[in-house]
Amino acid sequence: xxxxxxxxxxxxxxxxxxxxxxxxxxxxxxxxxxxxxxxxxxxxxxxxxxxxxxxxxxxxxxxxxxxxxxxxxxxxxxxxxxxxxxxxxxxxxxxxxxxxxxxxxxxxxxxxxxxxxxxxxxxxxxxxxxxxxxxxxxxxxxxxxxxxxxxxxxxxxxx
Numbered sequence: 001x002x003x004x005x006x007x008x009x010x011x012x013x014x015x016x017x018x019x020x021x022x023x024x025x026x027x028x029x030x031x032x033x034x035x036x037x038x039x040x041x042x043x044x045x046x047x048x049x050x051x052x053x054x055x056x057x058x059x060x061x062x063x064x065x066x067x068x069x070x071x072x073x074x075x076x077x078x079x080x081x082x083x084x085x086x087x088x089x090x091x092x093x094x095x096x097x098x099x100x101x102x103x104x105x106x107x108x109x110x111x112x113x114x115x116x117x118x119x120x121x122x123x124x125x126x127x128x129x130x131x132x133x134x135x136x137x138x139x140x141x142x143x144x145x146x147x148x149x150x151x152x153x154x155x156x157x158x159x
Contacts, residue, residue, distance in 0.1 A: 001067050003022075004064065005064040006063075021154035024154045025154035026066070026069065028152075029076065036072075039078055056078065059074045059077065076151060076152070083148060088144070090130075091128055093127075094130050097127045102120035
């Protein structure tokens with residue numbers, strides 16, 4: 001079945017997806033999801049700049065057309081991200097902390113240009129890993145990742 005998507009530049013992308021994957025995708029999108037107003041409220045309550053909120057909301061508006069049905073893929077992605085942040089707050093914090101420290105090191109004149117590319121991956125992985133270790137004590141991480149990615153599995157291997 002032909003599947004159409006429109007990228008951020010307005011270009012139409014068409015790919016062919018097998019019918020059984022399409023049916024699984026339909027079922028997944030019917031069975032899950034939070035109301036868009038709840039996600040909008042969540043985004044509005046974030047303590048980030050208005051520009052970042054607009055960017056997140058523009059991601060949420062991304063759609064794909066599968067056959068005659070329009071699936072709100074962007075909304076689903078925002079749901080997955082918000083679920084991961086809720087389930088793994090320590091890992092999320094560790095990841096953000098690693099990125100911030102990497103940016104700070106990279107901004108140091110001369111030394112940052114040398115150390116930034118070397119330390120950035122280490123800091124990010126360390127922050128994420130330390131957060132995951134703390135979260136693993138509180139919840140089963142492997143099952144949560146499988147749950148989060150299962151809804152998008154029908155798109156695996158497409159394009």
